[in-house]
C-alpha cells in the first residue's frame with residue numbers, strides 16, 4: 336500500500352491554487368442524469384472519489400467526453416439501467432459516499448432507483464433517513480429485496496408529486512438528493528430545514544440554468560416548482576473550501592508564507608474568521624488569501640475571558656470537514672481551545688496519533704477534545720502513522736510537515752480520495768515529501 340515519507344520542519348513558500356470542490360462536484364455529476372442533453376462541467380478535480388463517480392456514470396451508459404483538464408461533457412441520452420442491479424455497481428457504488436445522490440435524479444427521470452450501502456469515511460454512523468423520508472414525501476415507495484441486497488425506491492404510474500416537507504436534519508447529500516428528485520415532480524415542493532452549503536447553492540443554480548424553478552437558494556427554505564423536462568447547460572465548480580482551509584492550516588503550522596489563489600472569498604462564509612480566532616493572520620488580496628509567515632499565533636478567548644470553543648454546524652455554521660485541521664493547528668498555537676465535533680462521533684480518535692507525536696490533547700469524549708498549544712516551542716516529532724479518514728489524513732500530513740524528523744503515513748489512499756496530486760503540489764511549495772508505491 337502507498338505511503339508518504341515526509342521530512343518535516345521546512346518552511347514552505349509560494350502560491351497554490353485550490354482544486355474544484357469535491358463535495359460540489361459529486362452532486363453536479365449526479366445531476367447530469369436529469370437531462371438527455373449535453374452538460375459541460377469545468378473545474379472537476381482529478382481525485383479518486385470523483386473519478387469513480389465518472390466511471391459509474393460511464394458504466395450506466397452516460398456518454399463522457401474529456402475536453403481538457405478538469406473539463407468534461409456528459410450526455411445521458413441512452414442509459415443502461417440494468418447496470419444498477421449488477422454486482423459491479425454493488426461494488427462501485429459502495430466505494431464512495433457521493434454515489435447515493437444518483438438516486439434522486441434516477442427516481443425523477445425513470446421512476447425507480449437502486450443503491451448499495453454507500454461508502455465514504457468511517458467517521459461514525461451516517462444514516463440515510465433524510466434521503467428516504469424526502470423521497471417518500473414525494474410519493475415514492477421503499478423497495479427492498481434481500482435477494483437483491485440493494486436499497487430501492489420506486490414510484491407508481493402517477494410519478495412524483497410535489498409536497499411540503501420539514502427535514503429531520505439538514506443533511507447535505509439528503510437535501511441535494513431530494514432537490515434533484517423534486518425538480519421533475521408534478522407541482523410544488525417546499526423543503527424546510529434544507530441544507531444550504533455552497534455545494535447545494537451551486538447545484539440549484541445549475542439546475543435553474545437547465546430549466547428548473549428553484550427559489551430560496553442559500554436559505555433553509557427551498558421551493559421547487561416541478562417542470563416537465565430539463566435541458567443542457569455549462570457549469571464551473573467552485574474552489575474547494577476544505578482544501579483552502581487545509582492550506583491556511585499548513586501555512587500556520589509550518590510558519591510559511593503562502594498565497595492561496597482564486598478562493599472565491601464570497602463563498603467561504605465563517606471559515607476565514609475561525610482561523611483568525613486561532614490567531615492566524617490572513618489577508619484578502621483581491622480574490623486570493625495571503626497568509627504571512629508567522630513565528631507564533633495566539634488563540635483568542637471569548638469576550639468574557641473563557642476558553643474558546645470551535646464547533647461544527649450546518650451552513651452557515653463551520654463545516655465539520657475542517658475541524659480536524661483546526662485541531663492540528665491548535666497543537667502549536669499559544670493558548671487552549673475546545674474542539675467540539677458535534678456531527679460525527681468517530682472523527683476525533685485520530686488525536687491519539689498527534690499525542691504520539693508530542694501534542695498536548697485531552698480527548699474528553701468522542702465528540703470533544705481540549706488542545707493545549709505548544710506555542711511552536713516544542714515541535715511535534717516524526718512518527719509512523721496511518722491515515723484513518725480523508726481529513727484526519729490531511730491533518731496528519733500537516734503535522735508531519737511541521738514535525739522534527741521523518742514521518743511515514745500509511746493508507747494515503749484516504750488522502751488521495753479528496754486531494755489532487757497533493758505530494759506534487761506540496762513539493763512545488765518546497766516540502767520534502769516522497770510517495771512510495
Ligand SMILES: CC(=O)N[C@H]1[C@@H](OP(=O)(O)OP(=O)(O)OC[C@H]2O[C@@H](n3ccc(=O)[nH]c3=O)[C@H](O)[C@@H]2O)O[C@H](CO)[C@@H](O)[C@@H]1O
Nearest residue numbers: 358432433460461504505506507508509649655656678679
Ligand atoms: C459527499 C459529501 O458531500 N459529504 C459531506 C456531507 O456528508 P453527508 O451528506 O453524508 O452528511 P449529512 O449532512 O447527512 O450529515 C452529517 C452528520 O451530521 C449529522 N447532522 C447533520 C445535520 C444536522 O442538522 N445535525 C446533525 O447532527 C448527521 O446525523 C450526520 O451524522 O456533509 C457532511 C456534513 O457537512 C460532510 O462532513 C461530508 O463531507
Ligand SMILES: C=C(OP(=O)(O)O)C(=O)O
Nearest residue numbers: 432433455456656725726
Ligand atoms: C467526510 C467527507 O467525505 P465523504 O462524505 O465523501 O466521506 C469529507 O469530505 O470530509
